[in-house]
Amino acid sequence: MELTGFLAVLAAFLPIVYGAPTTAASSLHPEILAAMKRDLGLDAEQAHVRVARELKATEVIDELRTLAGNSFGGAWLVDGELNVAVTKESLTSEVAAAGAKALVVSVPLSKLEEAKNAIDNLDIEQTLGKRSDEAASGIAAYYVDVAANKLVLEALADSIAQAAELANKVGLTESEYEVRTVENLPTTFATIRGGDAYLINLGGRCSVGFSVTTGFVSAGHCGTVGATASTTAGATIGTFAGSVFPGNGDYSFIRGSTGNTYTGRINNYNGGTLPVSGSTAAATGASICRSGSTTGVFCGTVRSLGATVSYAQGRVTGLTQTSVCAEPGDSGGSFYSGAQAQGVTSGGSGNCNSGGTTYFQPVNEILSAYGLTLVRG
Incomplete structure (x- = not known):
């Protein structure tokens, strides 16, 4: 199916994703509503609409990723609204027509995911030249931040250089990764x-x-x-x-x-x-x-x-x-x-x-x- 052809199908989803809540989403348990009000600042109506949007947005993301192929840069939600990144300017009109906010990024999501998987396959301690009797490498976590369009590595302050070394080891340039300092593992x-x-x-x-x-x-x-x-x-x-x-x-x-x-x-x-x-x-x-x-x-x-x-x-x-x-x-x-x-x-x-x-x-x-x-x- 071409991306433009998908838009006609997607039109059926838009009233749900960006409009009124579905029946399933409008039956949230009172305890869930109370917690979402306390932690997210949402009243009952806002919580119902947001959960409905998020539920249907998952389907839209899967479809757009398949249809955009290697040009897919990632997708994420901001307060229930869908953002979709692509590496080709020509795809932004189709993304916007689907009801999502379109952004153009330089790095395909697939490249960042491949780099992350490559680190998974490394022996970090051996790669960084650490002895077996030393403490943990100081790398707390690493993941793809789709909104930043980067591979993010979280590390203790004294392991910043080692985190950057790992990113370079799997072929990422400085613009494709970010090292963030954390206080604890x-x-x-x-x-x-x-x-x-x-x-x-x-x-x-x-x-x-x-x-x-x-x-x-x-x-x-x-x-x-x-x-x-x-x-x-x-x-x-x-x-x-x-x-x-x-x-x-x-x-x-x-x-x-x-x-x-x-x-x-x-x-x-x-x-x-x-x-x-x-x-x-x-x-x-x-x-x-x-x-x-x-x-x-x-x-x-x-x-x-x-x-x-x-x-x-x-x-x-x-x-x-x-x-x-x-x-x-x-x-x-x-x-x-x-x-x-x-x-x-x-x-x-x-x-x-x-x-x-x-x-x-x-x-x-x-x-x-x-x-x-x-x-x-």
Whole structure:
């Protein structure tokens, strides 16, 4: 299908994407609305419209990326409005006609993604000439910032030069990457400070992510294969049947014990529950919320997709970076956009008093990896 031909099809989407909310999006749970009002400054009508736009914008982004091919520069949302970047001026009129703001950039998204993947395949310590007994490389995370049209590397102050060296190593010029200084390396949230959903081997605690028909999913750093999951009262509820961490994810599947009931709801840690109706992935810039046992419900926005994070235990690829805060005890908990499941809390930095950055493992990758079916409520 030609891009111009796609516009006729897209016209059917525009009233939803840029107009009134859909029926599905206009039924947001009151707890979600309250959190979005507190953290994003949105009233009920604004929240409904924004979630509807974001949900449909995901489809539009996928179509435009396919049709623009190597000229696609990325797409992101700003307060619910869609921005689409292309490397060819000739495509801007079609993008604008689709209802999105068109921008011309110099670097194709594919080049930045390839550079990021190339770093994933490097042994960073060896590449930078570090000894095995030294601390972590000082590279906190790296990801493609589509709005900046650059590969961003976050590093401690004394590792700025090393971060630039990595970018140069994979063939990027100074105009194609940016090194940003961070004060701390990210950590996982496995150390629990409050009440939680389940215990691992009657010791450490983590949060349930989402129910599946045969158990539930959570963070991989919470437990290894064979570990037992139990309630805080000590009753066994399942066994870790799969766990990935570090490496190409931070996720686990806990196969439930006989007799358990798993519902498509999220504990709001305030005496109620929130519904899960699907798992459509949110775009960069979309609003997103997190529910965890230590801090409850907090909201923010998606900052980047496919980020690689350097934890003390090793690098983890494929995480989503957000502006939502989290604290120890929130690990494995639910990330969601509206009623759409997004992922399970992995780790980050900061806290919910001063703010912070948190990463989550996308839930669709977990479902695909283990052939699981999400329970909907």
